[in-house]
Amino acid sequence: MERLDGRVAFVTGVARGQGRSHALRLAEEGADIIGVDLPLDITTTHYPMAVEDDLAETAELIAKTGRRAHLRQADVRDLRALRTVIDSGVVAFGRLDIVVVNAGIFSLGAALDLDEQVWQDVIDVNLTGAWHTVKAATGHIRAGGRGGSIIFTASAAALLPPPGIAHYNAAKAGVNALMKTLAVELGPEYIRVNSVNPGNVDTAMIDNETTRRLFMPELEHPTKQDAEKPDSAYVRVNAIPIPWLESIDISNLVVFLASDQSRYLTGAAIPIDAGYVLKKA
Numbered sequence: 361m362e363r364l365d366g367r368v369a370f371v372t373g374v375a376r377g378q379g380r381s382h383a384l385r386l387a388e389e390g391a392d393i394i395g396v397d398l399p400l401d402i403t404t405t406h407y408p409m410a411v412e413d414d415l416a417e418t419a420e421l422i423a424k425t426g427r428r429a430h431l432r433q434a435d436v437r438d439l440r441a442l443r444t445v446i447d448s449g450v451v452a453f454g455r456l457d458i459v460v461v462n463a464g465i466f467s468l469g470a471a472l473d474l475d476e477q478v479w480q481d482v483i484d485v486n487l488t489g490a491w492h493t494v495k496a497a498t499g500h501i502r503a504g505g506r507g508g509s510i511i512f513t514a515s516a517a518a519l520l521p522p523p524g525i526a527h528y529n530a531a532k533a534g535v536n537a538l539m540k541t542l543a544v545e546l547g548p549e550y551i552r553v554n555s556v557n558p559g560n561v562d563t564a565m566i567d568n569e570t571t572r573r574l575f576m577p578e579l580e581h582p583t584k585q586d587a588e589k590p591d592s593a594y595v596r597v598n599a600i601p602i603p604w605l606e607s608i609d610i611s612n613l614v615v616f617l618a619s620d621q622s623r624y625l626t627g628a629a630i631p632i633d634a635g636y637v638l639k640k641a
């Protein structure tokens with residue numbers, strides 16, 4: 361018997377990166393997966409969003425685990441679209457136990473230089489989208505009367521905000537405030553609410569030249585190999601000398617938070633960052 365046999369999880373940003381990895385680990389542990397990812401690209405980021413083929417590939421990978429997948433295109437900024445996917449997924453799978461609030465975007469700029477649309481897109485996706493997700497999903501957990509687990513993806517940047525990404529820091533700090541509020545409001549119903557706060561994770565969000573230049577401004581065209589060097593800025597910020605975590609490292613924490621092994625853990629903003637926050641503080 362796996363840790364999540366018979367459970368159903370809803371995952372946002374499921375087409376690739378950490379969201380796909382979370383969905384696969386949850387499925388390997390026995391959960392059926394409802395999920396969404398964007399129908400259209402977002403133009404204020406410096407890297408492309410997932411496409412329909414990525415979503416289809418995630419669905420195939422889930423099917424290979426033997427679990428069921430109900431994945432659709434929907435934007436977390438669109439509450440009605442989210443409700444349609446979640447409601448139809450719950451009709452198909454019969455219940456909802458776990459929500460993984462993972463979809464997010466990243467863009468760069470000094471706080472006072474940020475374009476209004478750049479600011480707004482990050483707040484809309486990373487903070488309002490997170491609230492939409494729990495607003496659309498939590499009623500289904502409640503209806504089951506069995507408790508459940510909500511896991512937000514915030515960021516180490518929420519715990520120790522670096523310069524150059526004020527909008528991202530503010531949105532993710534807001535996610536942690538939302539998480540703590542919900543932990544108290546939903547505790548009486550045995551619905552636990554926590555957040556994972558990753559340091560750098562090797563996904564499309566950071567595996568691009570523009571993000572690398574934030575860390576290594578002295579290089580005109582910083583490569584992934586530059587970032588992996590033992591003395592690179594990526595490595596030096598962490599207590600454990602690695603440049604980044606892998607998605608699976610975050611997924612293993614997500615599975616723990618989703619399972620009954622963490623049954624009295626709620627309201628926690630958990631850093632998973634190779635010691636980045638502690639070393640920087």
Ligand SMILES: NC(=O)c1ccc[n+]([C@@H]2O[C@H](COP(=O)([O-])OP(=O)(O)OC[C@H]3O[C@@H](n4cnc5c(N)ncnc54)[C@H](O)[C@@H]3O)[C@@H](O)[C@H]2O)c1
Nearest residue numbers: 373377378397398409410435436462463464560561563565
């Ligand atoms: N990669 C890192 O270093 C890092 C560090 C800390 C936190 N995070 C957070 O982890 C989460 C996952 O990011 P990732 O690293 O897997 O990057 P990613 O870009 O590979 O994945 C993000 C996914 O979210 C989707 N998405 C974006 N906006 C959406 C929207 N409005 N509606 C629905 N789907 C949307 C994208 O299409 C993509 O599939 C994000 O919340 C991110 O902020 C990432």
